[in-house]
Each structure stands twice: as C-alpha cells, then as structure tokens.
Amino acid sequence: MTQYSISFSNPHTHFIQIEAIFETQGEQILNIQLPAWRPGRYELGNFAKNVRNFKCFDDTHQELLAEKVTKDCWKVSLINNSQKIRVSYEYYANELNAGSTYLDELQLYVNPVNCLVYVPSNIQGSCELNIDVPDDFMIAIGLKKVGHRKYQAANFHELVDSPFIASPSIQHRTYEVEGKQFFVWMQGEAKPNWNKVVDDFKQFTIKQLQLFKHFPAEEYHFLIQVLPFSFYHGVEHLTSTVIAIGPSYDLNDKSVYDELMGVSSHELFHVWNIKSIRPAEMFPYDYTKENYSHLGYVAEGITTYYGDLMLLRSNYFSLDEYLELLAEQITKHEHNFGRFNYSVAESSFDTWLDGYVPGVPNRKISIYADGCVLAFIADVLIRKHSKNQFSMDEVIRGLYVDYALKNKGYTEKDYQLLLEKYAGIDFTDFFKNYIHGKTAYTSLFVECLQYLGLILIEKPSLQFYEAYLGVKIAPNGNEIVAVYPDSIAEKIGMSVGDEILSLNGKSIVKNLHKWCAFYADELMQFTLRRKQRNFRIELQLDGQVYYKNYTIKMADNLDAKQHESLLMWKGEA
Numbered sequence: 001m002t003q004y005s006i007s008f009s010n011p012h013t014h015f016i017q018i019e020a021i022f023e024t025q026g027e028q029i030l031n032i033q034l035p036a037w038r039p040g041r042y043e044l045g046n047f048a049k050n051v052r053n054f055k056c057f058d059d060t061h062q063e064l065l066a067e068k069v070t071k072d073c074w075k076v077s078l079i080n081n082s083q084k085i086r087v088s089y090e091y092y093a094n095e096l097n098a099g100s101t102y103l104d105e106l107q108l109y110v111n112p113v114n115c116l117v118y119v120p121s122n123i124q125g126s127c128e129l130n131i132d133v134p135d136d137f138m139i140a141i142g143l144k145k146v147g148h149r150k151y152q153a154a155n156f157h158e159l160v161d162s163p164f165i166a167s168p169s170i171q172h173r174t175y176e177v178e179g180k181q182f183f184v185w186m187q188g189e190a191k192p193n194w195n196k197v198v199d200d201f202k203q204f205t206i207k208q209l210q211l212f213k214h215f216p217a218e219e220y221h222f223l224i225q226v227l228p229f230s231f232y233h234g235v236e237h238l239t240s241t242v243i244a245i246g247p248s249y250d251l252n253d254k255s256v257y258d259e260l261m262g263v264s265s266h267e268l269f270h271v272w273n274i275k276s277i278r279p280a281e282m283f284p285y286d287y288t289k290e291n292y293s294h295l296g297y298v299a300e301g302i303t304t305y306y307g308d309l310m311l312l313r314s315n316y317f318s319l320d321e322y323l324e325l326l327a328e329q330i331t332k333h334e335h336n337f338g339r340f341n342y343s344v345a346e347s348s349f350d351t352w353l354d355g356y357v358p359g360v361p362n363r364k365i366s367i368y369a370d371g372c373v374l375a376f377i378a379d380v381l382i383r384k385h386s387k388n389q390f391s392m393d394e395v396i397r398g399l400y401v402d403y404a405l406k407n408k409g410y411t412e413k414d415y416q417l418l419l420e421k422y423a424g425i426d427f428t429d430f431f432k433n434y435i436h437g438k439t440a441y442t443s444l445f446v447e448c449l450q451y452l453g454l455i456l457i458e459k460p461s462l463q464f465y466e467a468y469l470g471v472k473i474a475p476n477g478n479e480i481v482a483v484y485p486d487s488i489a490e491k492i493g494m495s496v497g498d499e500i501l502s503l504n505g506k507s508i509v510k511n512l513h514k515w516c517a518f519y520a521d522e523l524m525q526f527t528l529r530r531k532q533r534n535f536r537i538e539l540q541l542d543g544q545v546y547y548k549n550y551t552i553k554m555a556d557n558l559d560a561k562q563h564e565s566l567l568m569w570k571g572e573a
C-alpha cells in the first residue's frame with residue numbers, strides 16, 4: 001500500500017507539504033511520476049512546475065539520488081535493500097478553479113491529480129491518504145474513510161479522481177435518491193437558499209438515475225467553490241465533482257443560479273458518460289502523456305445535451321428556457337466558421353493542442369456546442385425512425401450497460417452500432433458527413449425541430465455591429481474577437497485583436513452598438529489600434545446581414561404526432 005500525507009504550516013505562502021511512502025517491491029530503481037494532465041481537461045497541465053524541494057529517503061533515512069528523466073518523472077536509485085522509500089516535496093497551491101489545488105488560511109483544496117506522485121508499475125496498488133489539517137476543519141471528499149482524517153482508495157486512479165476541500169467554514173446539506181446519499185458542499189462566501197438547492201438538485205438527480213437505472217457509487221459529493229467574482233467551471237469525478245461559481249452576491253439570482261444548476265446537472269451526468277462510459281483509448285487513463293481520442297463529442301456533446309435536458313425533464317427549466325439554451329448551441333455552431341475547416345471528431349482530437357482557448361480564427365469547432373447539436377439530431381433521428389419507441393436514452397444506457405459495467409472502453413463503431421440498433425437505420429452517412437465531415441447540418445437540425453413541433457427563427461444579430469459590420473467584440477472592451485468571413489469589416493481591413501477606439505470622432509466605451517446604429521446611413525470613419533499602432537479606415541454599410549440571431553419556438557399548430565413526440569422528448573409521456 002502507498003501512503004500519502006498532505007499537510008501545511010504557513011497557508012499564506014500557498015505551499016503544501018506532501019509525503020508519499022512507496023513499497024520498493026525488491027526493485028533497485030524506481031520511477032516516480034507526477035501526472036502531466038488531469039482527466040476532464042484534455043490538454044497537458046505540466047503540474048511539475050509547482051513542485052520544489054523534491055527529496056527521497058530510504059528505510060534508514062538516508063537521502064537517495066533522485067534524477068529527473070522527463071519533465072515530471074524522477075528516477076530514484078536505491079543503495080541498499082530498502083523495503084520502502086519516502087518521497088517528500090512541496091507543491092505551490094495558488095490557483096483556484098474547478099481543477100486546481102489551492103491553499104490559504106480559509107481552506108486546503110486539493111485535486112490529487114495535480115500534486116500526488118505515483119510509481120507507474122504499481123498504479124493499481126491500493127493507497128491511503130492522510131489529510132493532516134487542524135481539528136476544527138471539516139473534510140469534504142468522495143473517498144472511503146478508514147480512520148481519523150484517513151481515507152482509502154483501491155488504486156491511484158481512484159485516489160486522483162477524489163478531490164477534497166478541508167475547511168473550518170464549509171457548509172453542507174444532504175439528500176437521498178434510491179438509497180444513495182448525495183452531499184452538496186459549499187465553500188466560500190455563500191448564502192444559499194438551502195431548501196431550494198436541495199430540492200432542485202434532488203429533482204435532476206432523480207431523473208438521471210431513472211434514465212440509467214443504476215448509479216455506480218454509494219455516495220456522491222458536489223464540492224462547490226463559491227467565489228467572490230464572476231466564474232463558471234466544473235470538473236467531473238468518479239464519486240464527486242468540483243464546481244467553481246460566482247459571484248457570491250448573485251448566487252441566488254436566476255442567471256447565476258441557472259448556471260449552477262446547469263453545471264451541476266452536467267457534471268452528475270459525467271458520472272456515467274466519461275467517468276464510466278469511456279473511450280477505449282482512455283481506458284485506463286495514462287497520466288504521463290496525451291490520451292488522444294476522436295470521441296470528445298460523445299463525452300462532452302452528449303453530456304452538454306443531457307445536462308440541460310435533465311433540467312427540462314425535472315421541470316427546473318420551462319420549455320422556453322430550455323429552447324433558449326438549445327438556440328445558443330446552434331448559434332455557436334453558425335457563428336463559428338471553423339466548421340468549414342475541422343469536423344467535430346478532428347476538434348475532439350485537437351483539444352490537446354488548444355481545446356480550451358479560442359485559438360486561431362476559424363480553425364476548429366466546439367465539442368460542447370457542436371457535440372450537443374449533433375446529440376440532439378441523433379436523438380430525434382432515433383425517435384423518428386423508431387416511431388418514438390426508442391431515443392438517445394437507450395443508446396447512452398446501452399453504452400453504460402454493455403461497456404462501462406463490463407469494464408470495457410467503447411469505440412466509435414460501438415456507438416454507431418447502438419445508434420443503428422435503436423434507430424433501425426444506417427448511420428454511416430451521419431458519421432461520414434457530420435462527425436468526420438464538414439457537411440452543413442443546420443437544415444437537418446431544423447427538420448429535427450419540426451418533428452417535435454419546434455421552429456428555428458433567424459433574425460439579424462441583436463448587436464448592430466455583428467449584424468451589419470460583421471465583427472464581434474469582447475464583452476468588456478473594444479477588442480474584436482471574431483470577424484465574419486467576406487464581411488465588409490473583413491474586406492475593409494479589420495481583424496481579430498484590433499481595438500475599435502472611435503467612430504466618427506466619438507470614443508467607443510461599451511457603446512459600439514449604439515454609435516453604429518446612429519451612423520448607419522453615413523460614411524463611417526473608424527480609428528483602430530493594432531499592436532500599439534493607431535490607424536483609420538472608412539466604410540459605408542452595404543445593408544447585408546452577417547451574424548444572425550437564432551431562437552427556437554413552438555410552432556403555432558402542432559399536429560397530434562408532433563404533440564406526442566414533444567411530450568415524449570420532454571419525458572412527460
């Protein structure tokens with residue numbers, strides 16, 4: 001058994017002390033590895049940059065030579081036949097998001113995948129974790145407790161999938177669904193309406209357990225970091241999730257509370273889809289290097305689709321509220337011209353490169369938004385061709401029962417076969433055109449909406465400069481973040497990264513929409529700044545519409561078939 005101990009002495013320095021005791025199992029040379037990435041974010045994290053004072057000792061407390069062989073692997077040579085080696089180091093814990101490790105006077109928050117080392121040849125060995133914190137600290141964690149501040153994991157995979165928050169001020173409530181215990185923890189400045197939180201969480205939990213008919217854990221923990229600033233992030237784990245949300249003072253306001261519910265439902269769904277239902281190439285995870293997969297659109301797309309759909313089925317969202325979210329996804333698809341360059345499968349593969357930043361203009365698409373729209377389309381195709389007998393519910397449950405519960409990863413072909421089994425039609429062209437190809441699918445999306453008695457309404461974007469100039473601006477500034485291909489803005493020389501300083505001599509201060517509309521019929525003289533060089537350009541709008549606004553509404557008169565299909569999709573029939 002490997003024993004880990006985490007402690008701290010000066011929390012304001014943000015350094016935590018870590019000790020690990022490994023059994024040598026007769027080996028004379030041991031490789032000690034720190035993960036290079038964390039599941040949930042498919043890009044390298046290079047956590048070893050936060051490690052200092054790395055030391056190794058044998059049974060007799062003699063220091064051993066630890067030589068780095070890669071950026072995050074140390075080779076330790078034993079001098080005598082020591083049974084155990086002790087590794088100690090400090091980890092700089094000064095990043096606070098849903099996947100990081102953070103320490104200050106108020107909390108010790110650890111994602112073990114960031115900071116715990118392991119011996120790759122013994123990754124399946126059991127682990128014990130000792131969390132050495134003051135007596136008044138409570139510990140929120142998904143691992144099995146085996147003693148005072150002691151927890152046990154079956155192996156390193158389970159250990160690193162078990163983040164924790166230890167704090168004297170953490171709040172929590174619990175609820176039960178089908179004999180399973182759910183914990184909602186909140187750390188930080190939070191004044192939640194607990195009765196409402198518990199009730200709303202319970203409703204979407206019930207719907208998700210009903211869908212899968214099985215929950216892979218006895219307990220589940222929502223570890224919520226409530227932050228004093230605007231924030232939104234969640235990371236899934238085997239028996240828990242970490243969610244970072246803010247600002248504190250808006251937690252009970254509808255927009256932030258909706259985000260909390262959206263991310264919480266999404267992360268719970270991941271317990272099945274990605275923590276259990278896993279692409280074969282990530283089963284098991286290899287923490288030392290990139291685990292490439294083309295299936296990110298299944299892991300994140302289907303989860304994005306169901307995260308919100310479960311909130312519709314549990315009556316948290318009204319139909320109109322849900323349709324607003326679905327419209328946002330098709331808007332993201334339509335506004336991203338990366339769809340002409342990369343398929344959703346190619347975009348899945350490339351998360352390792354730049355999956356979590358906007359990246360080069362029009363290079364890639366979103367596994368979340370495009371994956372969600374494609375999940376909706378596949379769902380409706382199954383409903384339509386099976387005459388509402390089956391849906392994506394059966395497909396995702398099939399992936400869980402046929403693969404996850406049998407301890408197997410799935411391939412794209414497995415997913416395709418399940419779609420075909422329940423739809424009763426061939427999905428070869430679907431994969432060729434829409435998953436691996438760049439064929440436009442908005443018209444197919446519209447057909448699928450129609451099947452449920454819904455319609456897509458297309459209007460000029462609500463922001464005047466998006467609709468008629470063809471640029472998008474950063475929410476809190478003047479910087480151009482996107483340019484519509486072949487728009488007047490692009491033709492006249494505007495590009496991503498330029499700042500719009502003034503229009504016809506008027507400074508632009510979060511009012512570009514108003515000034516653009518004001519001067520719509522006149523010659524427009526813009527002053528822009530690019531890499532500290534100011535320049536002017538002139539243009540006259542041509543009346544052409546570039547970026548569009550999409551909304552989804554119920555049609556006026558639904559026929560009986562549409563009515564029935566809609567009710568079934570909403571889970572009401």
Ligand SMILES: [Zn+2]
Nearest residue numbers: 266270300303
């Ligand atoms: Zn996700």
